[in-house]
Amino acid sequence: MRKLIYHVATTVDGYIAHEDGTTKGFLEEGEHIPDYLESLKEYDAVIMGKKTYEAGYDFGMKPGDAPYPNMMHYIISKTLHLDTKDERIEIIREEPIGLVKKLKQKDGKAIYLCGGGALAGFLLENEMIDELKLKVNPVLFGAGIKLFGKSNKQVNLVTIDSKLYKSGVTLSTYKLSYT
Ligand SMILES: NC(=O)c1ccc[n+]([C@@H]2O[C@H](COP(=O)([O-])OP(=O)(O)OC[C@H]3O[C@@H](n4cnc5c(N)ncnc54)[C@H](OP(=O)(O)O)[C@@H]3O)[C@@H](O)[C@H]2O)c1
Numbered sequence: 001m002r003k004l005i006y007h008v009a010t011t012v013d014g015y016i017a018h019e020d021g022t023t024k025g026f027l028e029e030g031e032h033i034p035d036y037l038e039s040l041k042e043y044d045a046v047i048m049g050k051k052t053y054e055a056g057y058d059f060g061m062k063p064g065d066a067p068y069p070n071m072m073h074y075i076i077s078k079t080l081h082l083d084t085k086d087e088r089i090e091i092i093r094e095e096p097i098g099l100v101k102k103l104k105q106k107d108g109k110a111i112y113l114c115g116g117g118a119l120a121g122f123l124l125e126n127e128m129i130d131e132l133k134l135k136v137n138p139v140l141f142g143a144g145i146k147l148f149g150k151s152n153k154q155v156n157l158v159t160i161d162s163k164l165y166k167s168g169v170t171l172s173t174y175k176l177s178y179t
Contacts, residue, residue: 002107002109002111004110005113005129005130006120006123007112008114009137010137010147011136011144015145016145016147017055017145021055023055025137027138027168029167043068043109045112046068046074046112047074047112048076048116064083064086066089074092076092076096076119078093097126110131116145117145121151127176130176131160131174131176136171136172155177155178159172160173161173
């Protein structure tokens with residue numbers, strides 16, 4: 001079965017963005033960047049919440065663009081309307097459990113859960129996330145959007161891999177153990 005992997009950058013205090021959705025303070029240079037770009041080849045589908053899709057506009061993306069060219073994009077939103085004929089984009093109007101179950105049954109590469117916290121929290125509550133790839137940046141935001149939104153679910157993690165970059169960023173891979 002294909003795995004759903006939440007692959008995300010976080011602060012040491014567990015925030016993926018500031019309260020206003022910006023991410024200033026995450027390191028934008030260093031060896032972790034080419035490593036991340038290389039790792040995108042492991043995915044052929046990406047799932048994201050509406051606010052994560054729209055956060056791309058701050059980086060030059062236009063409405064209707066597919067930010068990850070080699071992936072099918074599933075954007076979870078009841079309210080988003082995009083004027084696009086790009087076949088790599090599908091807006092999912094309902095809660096995404098059925099979508100994730102369906103994608104996991106299909107052949108293919110791993111599924112990239114891009115974020116944000118609200119969507120990841122919902123998928124965690126429903127025990128849909130198989131792995132967590134956490135890029136911990138050496139910074140505290142003090143407040144902001146949490147890694148798993150409002151979820152307070154407790155889950156044991158099995159560490160699969162861990163790497164420390166010269167920049168101080170660590171990349172750890174965990175398997176989620178729901179039992
Ligand atoms: N650090 C990183 O690596 C990283 C990665 C990704 C995102 N981010 C940041 O995270 C921020 C966004 O995160 P967020 O938690 O505020 O929002 P989000 O999860 O990206 O999007 C929330 C929206 O998605 C839809 N949605 C999410 N979960 C749903 C569910 N279970 N069922 C139905 N619809 C659902 C809803 O849109 P509707 O109201 O339209 O239905 C909801 O308002 C951005 O600012 C971005 O910069 C950071």
